[in-house]
Amino acid sequence: MTHSTIAGTGGYLPERVMTNKEFEKIVDTSDEWIRERSGIKRRHIAADGETTSDMAVAAAREAISAAGIEEGDIDLIIVATTTPDKVFPSTACIVQRQLGIRRTAAFRRACGVFRLYLRAGHRGSFHPHRGRQLCTPYRSGNLLPHSRLE
Numbered sequence: 001m002t003h004s005t006i007a008g009t010g011g012y013l014p015e016r017v018m019t020n021k022e023f024e025k026i027v028d029t030s031d032e033w034i035r036e037r038s039g040i041k042r043r044h045i046a047a048d049g050e051t052t053s054d055m056a057v058a059a060a061r062e063a064i065s066a067a068g069i070e071e072g073d074i075d076l077i078i079v080a081t082t083t084p085d086k087v088f089p090s091t092a093c094i095v096q097r098q099l100g101i102r103r104t105a106a107f108r109r110a111c112g113v114f115r116l117y118l119r120a121g122h123r124g125s126f127h128p129h130r131g132r133q134l135c136t137p138y139r140s141g142n143l144l145p146h147s148r149l150e
Contacts, residue, residue: 007069010062012055014044051085053094060099071099 019042020031034040046055056079064071077099079092096104 008063008067010059010066012058014046014050016045016047017042018045052081052083053085053091053098056095057098060095071101074101074104076105
């Protein structure tokens with residue numbers, strides 16, 4: 001019987017933190033309004049020039065290390081994000097290159113389908129004989145910075 005396990009996890013948060021009080025200065029909102037509706041107290045903001053792939057690579061390296069494997073052991077790379085570096089090439093391909101991984105599939109899809117790809121990977125849909133997959137979900141605050149998005 002085939003089974004899947006999560007062999008290692010990794011994470012990355014940008015260094016800069018923006019509190020709700022700071023957010024109040026650029027958006028017509030309040031700390032209370034934000035906390036009441038979302039529970040958010042602060043958010044991490046990517047540095048100028050810091051991309052989705054940069055953050056995915058940092059998290060991936062941590063996950064690969066935690067799994068006790070090498071980058072070359074990865075058979076599939078999935079980057080689940082709605083904020084890609086660019087339309088083409090796929091952010092997953094950029095991550096693949098930055099990690100120095102060759103001969104593996106790499107693609108990007110929106111966050112909403114991340115669970116679908118984990119499930120498909122579990123079933124061997126992508127590579128029935130090899131199954132080390134790197135999945136990096138990423139959610140960005142790359143929304144309109146002057147809107148509270150009611």
